[in-house]
Structure formats: structure tokens, C-alpha cells
Amino acid sequence: MFRLISILSKNSKIANIHPTEKILLAVVPIILMGFSNSIYPMIFNILVFIMLHLVCKNPFKIVLKYTLAAAAFASISSITLIFDYGWYYCTVLILRTLSSGVCLSYLALTTPMDDILYLCSRNTYLKDISDIAKSMERFIMLIEDEYVVLYNAIKSRNGFSSLKLKIKNTGKMAGLLFVNTMKRWQDIKNAINTRCYRGNMSYLQKEFDFSRWRLALILVYNGCLLYFIL
Numbered sequence: 001m002f003r004l005i006s007i008l009s010k011n012s013k014i015a016n017i018h019p020t021e022k023i024l025l026a027v028v029p030i031i032l033m034g035f036s037n038s039i040y041p042m043i044f045n046i047l048v049f050i051m052l053h054l055v056c057k058n059p060f061k062i063v064l065k066y067t068l069a070a071a072a073f074a075s076i077s078s079i080t081l082i083f084d085y086g087w088y089y090c091t092v093l094i095l096r097t098l099s100s101g102v103c104l105s106y107l108a109l110t111t112p113m114d115d116i117l118y119l120c121s122r123n124t125y126l127k128d129i130s131d132i133a134k135s136m137e138r139f140i141m142l143i144e145d146e147y148v149v150l151y152n153a154i155k156s157r158n159g160f161s162s163l164k165l166k167i168k169n170t171g172k173m174a175g176l177l178f179v180n181t182m183k184r185w186q187d188i189k190n191a192i193n194t195r196c197y198r199g200n201m202s203y204l205q206k207e208f209d210f211s212r213w214r215l216a217l218i219l220v221y222n223g224c225l226l227y228f229i230l
Contacts, residue, residue: 002144005108012110014056018208019115026107028222030100036229042095049102058109067101118203131201146180
């Protein structure tokens with residue numbers, strides 16, 4: 001799924017827009033919603049980002065999958081909070097999770113990770129963090145490929161045909177994935193040492209489309225959210 005999201009973000013119709021604009025549009029509302037105890041700014045933010053997803057033609061199945069999964073987790077976690085804080089507090093918590101989900105899915109599906117890391121690498125203080133994140137991104141893709149191979153191998157042998165087999169083979173798959181990941185890491189380390197890698201990560205330079213008008217609209221939108229929260 002990580003590789004799929006990476007491909008979709010690179011093929012997005014607004015992938016060339018400057019990442020700073022999209023980060024301000026998606027991340028700032030998440031921070032502001034964390035200070036809000038009213039449901040109306042959250043509902044408004046959810047509707048706005050749903051419209052943005054439709055305009056950008058993002059795969060709505062992926063947006064719903066991650067947003068509803070986060071909301072379901074928040075709903076289950078807030079069951080015990082009903083008795084202490086009431087229904088309204090739990091509703092705010094669930095809406096806050098939905099709002100964060102649509103914001104993050106918008107950022108993930110429209111902004112390639114390489115663009116964000118490239119911008120961070122231009123800063124002296126953030127370059128090391130960008131290099132680590134770039135390496136982790138590649139390692140996560142290797143783990144995902146390993147998981148797909150193990151899952152398909154077990155599924156082809158009807159390893160998930162019953163509840164007992166699902167529990168048993170899921171545990172085996174998790175153990176094998178951990179062992180194979182450690183082996184992969186050792187192989188990667190040996191390959192790095194044999195190539196005398198000095199720790200310099202290269203980034204593909206890219207020209208972004210930056211608009212002051214879009215930035216002004218984003219700041220106005222965030223300012224409106226802040227006004228309604230205060």
C-alpha cells in the first residue's frame with residue numbers, strides 16, 4: 001500500500017504544486033482542530049477536504065479506507081470515555097479524527113515524499129533527518145514486498161481458509177517477516193559497506209509551481225478556522 005500511495009502521489013494532477021502550500025493546507029488545520037471543542041469547524045473542514053479530494057480526483061476508496069479506519073479506532077477507544085466525559089466529548093474526538101484523516105490522506109495522495117525530503121535536504125540542519133527518512137522509505141518498501149510475497153504464498157495454500165488457520169498462519173507470517181527483515185537489513189548493510197557508501201544521499205532536483213494567490217487563500221482559510229475556534 002505504501003508503494004501504491006507513492007505512485008498515486010507522483011501521478012496526482014497537483015503533484016507539481018509547491019509542497020509548502022499543501023503542507024500548510026493540510027497540517028495547520030490538524031493542529032487547529034486539536035484545540036477546538038466545537039464540532040462545526042471540524043464538519044466544515046471535513047466537507048472542504050472532501051471537495052478537494054473530488055477536485056484532485058484522488059482515489060476515494062483509499063481515502064475512505066484510511067479515514068474510516070482511524071475513525072473506527074477512535075470510536076472503540078472512546079467507549080470508556082462516554083461514562084466520564086459524555087457523548088459530546090466522544091463525538092468531538094471522532095470528528096477530530098475524521099478531519100485529520102481527510103487532511104493527511106489529501107497530503108499523502110497529492111504530495112510525493114521525495115518532494116518533501118528534497119526541500120528539507122536543502123536545509124543544513126534537516127539534511128541528516130531527510131537522509132534517514134529517505135533510507136527508511138526504501139526499507140519500508142522492501143518490507144512491504146516481503147509481506148506481499150509471504151501473504152500470497154500462504155493464501156495460495158488456503159492458509160487463511162478458517163479462523164484457526166488465520167490466527168496460526170498470521171503469527172507465522174509475522175515471525176517470518178521479522179526474520180527476513182533482519183536478513184534483508186544485513187544484506188543491505190553488506191552492500192553499503194562493499195560500495196564504500198559515505199552517507200551522501202542524492203535528491204532529484206525539481207521545479208515547483210508556486211503561487212502567491214494560492215498561498216494567500218490557504219492562509220485565509222486557516223485564519224477563518226482559527227477565528228471560529230477562538
